[in-house]
Amino acid sequence: MTDRRSVLADATGRLAEAGVPSPEYDAAELLAHVLGTSRAGLFAVETVPPDRLAELDALIDRRAGREPLQHLTGTAHFRHVTLAVGPGVFVPRPETELLAGWAIEEAGALDRPVVLDLGTGSGAIAAAVADEVPAAEVHALELDQRAHAWAQRNLAGTGVDLRLGDLATAFDDLVGRVDVIASNPPYIPLTAWESVAPEARDHDPELALWSGADGLDAIRALEARAAVLLRQGGWIGVEHADAQGETAPEVFTGSGRWSQVKDHRDLADRPRFLTARLAR
Numbered sequence: 001m002t003d004r005r006s007v008l009a010d011a012t013g014r015l016a017e018a019g020v021p022s023p024e025y026d027a028a029e030l031l032a033h034v035l036g037t038s039r040a041g042l043f044a045v046e047t048v049p050p051d052r053l054a055e056l057d058a059l060i061d062r063r064a065g066r067e068p069l070q071h072l073t074g075t076a077h078f079r080h081v082t083l084a085v086g087p088g089v090f091v092p093r094p095e096t097e098l099l100a101g102w103a104i105e106e107a108g109a110l111d112r113p114v115v116l117d118l119g120t121g122s123g124a125i126a127a128a129v130a131d132e133v134p135a136a137e138v139h140a141l142e143l144d145q146r147a148h149a150w151a152q153r154n155l156a157g158t159g160v161d162l163r164l165g166d167l168a169t170a171f172d173d174l175v176g177r178v179d180v181i182a183s184n185p186p187y188i189p190l191t192a193w194e195s196v197a198p199e200a201r202d203h204d205p206e207l208a209l210w211s212g213a214d215g216l217d218a219i220r221a222l223e224a225r226a227a228v229l230l231r232q233g234g235w236i237g238v239e240h241a242d243a244q245g246e247t248a249p250e251v252f253t254g255s256g257r258w259s260q261v262k263d264h265r266d267l268a269d270r271p272r273f274l275t276a277r278l279a280r
Contacts, residue, residue, distance in 0.1 A: 002053055004045045007031065011060050018064035021197075026069050030059045033073045066198035078124040081131050083154045085122050088146030090208035091199075092124035095239070095266045096184050099273045100128045102237050102264070103182035107133045110179055116229065118167040118183040118222065119143070121208060123151035123160070125182050130158040139163070141170050144207045168221040171229055178229045184239040185218035186211040187248070215241060219251050227257045230278040237275045245271025252276040 008027050015023035028039045034055045035045060048056070059072050068091050070076040076085045078092045079100060085091050107113040107129060115133070117126035117140040126140035139161040142148040148164045155162050163170060167183070188196060188209045200209060211218040219238055226236045240248035245263050252258045258276040266272035 002048050004031070004042060004048060007048050007053065007056070008042075011056065014060055014064055018066070020063060020066070026063055027060070029069060030063065030072060031056055034059065066202065068199045068203050071203065076122065076124075079128045079132070081124075081127045081154075083122045083124055083127065083150075085150065087203065088144075088205060089150035090121040090147065090204045092122055092184075095272055096124065097128075098264065098266055099182055099184060099237050099239050100125045102273070102275060103180050104129055104132045106180045106235050106237075107136050111135065112137065113179040114174065114177055115139070116141070116171065116174070116178055116181045118170070118181060118225075119185045119208075119218070120151050120162070121147050121184070123154040123162070125184065126151075126160045126162070127154055127158055129182075130155075130160050137161075139171065139174065141165055141167055143167070144205050147205055147208070167218070168225055170225075175228055176231055179231060179234050181222075181226050181230060181234070181236040183222055183237070185222060187215045187219060187240050187244060189213060189215035214247070215244060216247060216251060219248055223251050223255055223257075227255070227278060232278055234278050235275060236278075237273055239273040240271070242266075242270035242272065249274045249276075 011027035012023045015026055020026055032039050032042055034052045062072060070085045070091045074086060076083045076092050079097050107115050112135055114137045115129050120126050120140035120142045123140060126138050129136055130138045141163050142151050143166055151162055186209050190210050190213055222238055249261050249263050252261045259279040261276040263271050263274045
């Protein structure tokens with residue numbers, strides 16, 4: 001057996017040397033995972049058994065190779081829900097919790113809101129809305145079949161209506177009935193391949209990342225479809241890249257169909273998502 005502190009120090013050093021952005025956090029998460037406890041629970045651990053040490057060693061090697069942490073643990077935490085994730089589905093990011101929080105606030109102010117999560121991926125936004133706004137009628141859509149399978153797993157028993165399809169044409173049965181749409185669409189320009197972190201570039205589905213030469217193709221499709229699906233006065237929130245704080249809102253202001261178009265910043269004070277209200 002080996003004492004916990006030295007195990008964590010060694011694991012952290014290996015991850016830092018490999019360029020992993022948060023080596024201390026990831027090392028602790030992986031050790032907690034192999035020991036079947038939480039990060040807080042590690043303080044009660046004095047030594048690590050040899051079989052668990054071998055398991056940790058293998059996971060540290062994989063994380064050093066820039067496999068996503070959540071693929072190694074099999075879970076991702078999003079607001080108050082825990083999601084199963086792995087190869088074939090986009091790993092939800094903490095930044096998207098802000099968009100989900102906005103959707104929850106808007107939906108929570110209504111009696112029986114109809115909410116759509118377009119491009120749901122793992123089902124994160126839909127699951128959060130269903131969890132925090134139990135009166136909501138929640139629908140979710142995913143185009144990628146592998147991601148759809150993960151969403152099925154995560155949304156089972158939540159009451160969310162999950163469908164497989166294209167956000168540009170889906171939900172003909174909800175035209176003019178929707179109160180709130182939230183979407184974290186693909187928004188990375190094809191030209192930005194080199195700048196994308198290996199965890200996303202090499203492991204997230206391509207359909208969840210790339211969106212034309214300027215990264216706005218999916219957002220343009222969202223603007224057009226949302227104008228059909230929302231009731232008059234309904235709201236849409238759309239995540240975008242931090243470099244799109246002006247260009248993404250311009251997709252909505254330029255169409256003439258929206259009022260109260262506003263961009264919102266994340267906790268690092270970077271442009272993160274826009275909101276708009278259907279004016280007609």
